[in-house]
Amino acid sequence: MLDHIGIPVSDYARAKAFYARALEPLGIGMVMEVGPEQTGADWAGGFGSQGKPYFWIGSDGKVARTHVAFVAKDRAAVDAFHAAALAAGASDNGAPGLRPHYHEHYYGAFVLDPDGHNIEAVCHAPEPGH
Incomplete structure (x- = not known):
């Protein structure tokens, strides 16, 4: 989704x-x-x-890119997406991690697909136990 x-x-x-x-x-x-x-x-x-x-x-300000973010069920899925995308030939555009400027629990990872589009996986849930 x-x-x-x-x-x-x-x-x-x-x-x-x-x-x-x-x-x-x-x-x-x-x-x-x-x-x-x-x-x-x-x-x-x-x-x-x-x-x-x-x-x-x-x-x-540089290249016109489309951005699509997919829902990840947890932070481990965000990490796995990033690793799989890089292995499939994507370029890193932001390692997995918190992005608190969006909100406290925003955990995302970004890659550029082979056409340069910015593809993200994001989990909005707090880390388990917090």
Whole structure:
């Protein structure tokens, strides 16, 4: 199952205004924005509902990439995804680990597939016993 998806945009401010208006009738609004200090490039915005962003827009300032994040059942599955993807020919784009700028228990790993798309596995659950 998909956790979230991100699409590249050529003009972040214009796209942000467009999606804010277009998605409002669906009950979808801006839930989170992250800046260059978190993305390593430009601004990104997450639209969603009930505090959960599931549709992201942004530009990495270099290459237009699609981003897809798959739900992982636990942190071990995130680790296994990362290792399997690298073994299958992906490039590392972020080793497994916590990403607290998204939320306290966000544990994800990122790879670039053979076409350069940013593919992620993410677990939102706290570590067992915590």
